[in-house]
Amino acid sequence: MTAPPVDGRVVGALQALVRIPTVSDRDASRVDTDAFDRLLAELARWFPLLHERLDLTRVGAHGLLFHWAGTSAERPVVLMAHLDVVPVDAEAPWQHEPFGGEVHDSPVGPAIWGRGTLDDKGCVAAICEAVESLLEAGHTPAQDVWLSFGCDEEVGGAAAIQAVGILRDRGITPWLVLDEGGAIAGGAFPGVKAPLGVIGVTEKGTTSLELVAEGRGGHASTPARNGPTVRIARAILRIEKSPFPASAPAPTLELMRRLAPHVPLPLRPLLGRADRLAPVVTRALLTAGPEAAAMTRTTVAATTLSGSPALNVIASTAKAGLNIRVMVGDTVADAVEHIRKAVADDSIRIDVLAAGEPSPVSPMGEAFELLEDCIEDVFPDAVATPYVMMAATDSRHFTAISEHVYRFAPFRMSKAQRQAIHSYDEHIGIADLLDGARWYQLLIERLPH
Incomplete structure (x- = not known):
């Protein structure tokens, strides 16, 4: 097999990885392990020096933990990403083959x-491109660098939990952990032309609840009042009408403050004093649409519904799944109690299927400033800022061993691109991919001695 060309290597590598459908599943028996085997082989083919010179520990079924020894091990760094993807909706209108990796x-x-x-x-x-290029140039990082690539992030991140255990057993306390999350986001805030380099300093907790209503069921021709499906429907409406209390956390207020020079003139005094006018800023965000409102409170979405197995059968059991994103400052217990009060129906059982507390807020000190400096050099038009990440990443598990956990993917992403994540027509600009590799390389080169 001929070696891949160095010119455009990262482009070819990403195309090859995308063509392998490494879809994770909570049921391990449904995972195509051959696909993951093929992906690991492709990684080794495209980035041979990385695999030859870095120490590799296999984590779980297909997770990878590489160790690149630096001149010092005092302030180790962990760079994270994940190898798995979510399934593709066969009915979604993709413009191009979803596992084609086509340009x-x-x-x-x-x-x-x-x-x-x-x-x-x-x-x-x-x-991998950043590391391979630096190895080719004979570079040794100032600090130990670890690469943690999970294989099941989309279904909970068990491999990441194991990676944390391995690092803890080796006495590793990372000075900086960097995972996916934020981006160079265009069109992220109304009236702001500059893209935002949003760095997640925390993330909401992810909790799953299920509402369960039970009854006798029966023939659809003789419906009784207040059956299970009716009670579930009423509960969902009550939850919809009972939003969680709103209060913008410190990272959101700092984001607003940093936006002040870039918003229309009438808004500048308000955002410039966001930390002193928190209630006013919170009210403004609540009226700015669902994305902005989600920055201020715990959110709940009814995502799954189940009831009768047939159109002419009254359900004996009806269920609704709730996905809750717990805001910093709230707890899972707070969220469950809020839902219980909103439903106000003792006949409905509330089952906690999964509970995840919000992550601690990482400080905006030297490690954060390093990320800011790299953003300024590679993306000089962007406004670097902290934010609260709404989704969940593998990095939440690393807060157990590090106080400096951040979430940022160094790619320009339009609003349409961000909407394509977990949806259809996901794509990345080739120039943006190259800039991302350059950003990671700069980060490694600038690790402090």
Whole structure:
């Protein structure tokens, strides 16, 4: 087999990774392990020096933990990404084959299209490209660098938990942990032309509840009042009408403050004093749409419904799944109690299927400033800022061993691209992929002695 060309290597590597459908599943028996085996082989083919010179520990079924020894081990760094992807909806109107890894034009220029280009194989390829290039140049990092690539992030991150255990057993306390999350986000805030380099300093907790209503069931021709489906429907409406209390956390207020010079003139005094006018800023965010409102409170979404197995049968059991994103400052217990009060129906059982507390807020000290400096150099038009990440990442598990956990993918992403994550038409601009690899390389080169 001929070696891949160095010119455009990261592009070819990402195309190859996207073409392998490494879909994770909570049921291990449903996972295509051959696909993951093939992906690991492709990584080794495209980035041979990384695999030859870094120590590798296999984590779980297909997770990887590489160790690159630096001149010092005092302040080790962990760069993270994940190898798995979510399934593709066969009915979704993809413009191009979702596992094709094809290059086509897009609004952001020539782009690689396919599941995982942004979430999260783009980061895998860019990190590996940065390391491979530095190895070719004979570079030794100032600090130990660890690469943690999970294989089941989309279904809970068991491999990441194991990686944390391995590092803890080796006495490793990372000075900096960096995972996916934020991006160079265009069109992120109304009236702001500059893209935002949003760095997640925390993330909401992810909790899953199920509402269960039971009854006698029976023939649909003789319905009784207040059956299970009616009670579930009423409960969902009550929850919809009972939003969680709103209060913008410190990272959101700092984001607003940093936006002040870039918003229309009438808003500048308000945002410039966001920390002193928190209630006013919170009210403004609540009226700015669902994305902005989610920055201020715990959110709940009814996502799954189940009832009768047939159209002419009254359900004996009806269920509704709730996905809750717990805001910093709230707890899972707070969220469950809020739902219980909103439902106000003792006949409905509330089952906690999964509970995840919000992550601690990482400080905006030297490690954060290093990320800011790299953003300024590679993306000089962007406004670097902290934010609260709404989704969940593997990095939440690393807060057990590090106080400095951040979430940022160094790629320009339009609003349409961000909406394509976990949806259809996911794609990354080739120029943006190259900039991302350059950003990771700069980060490694600038690790402090």
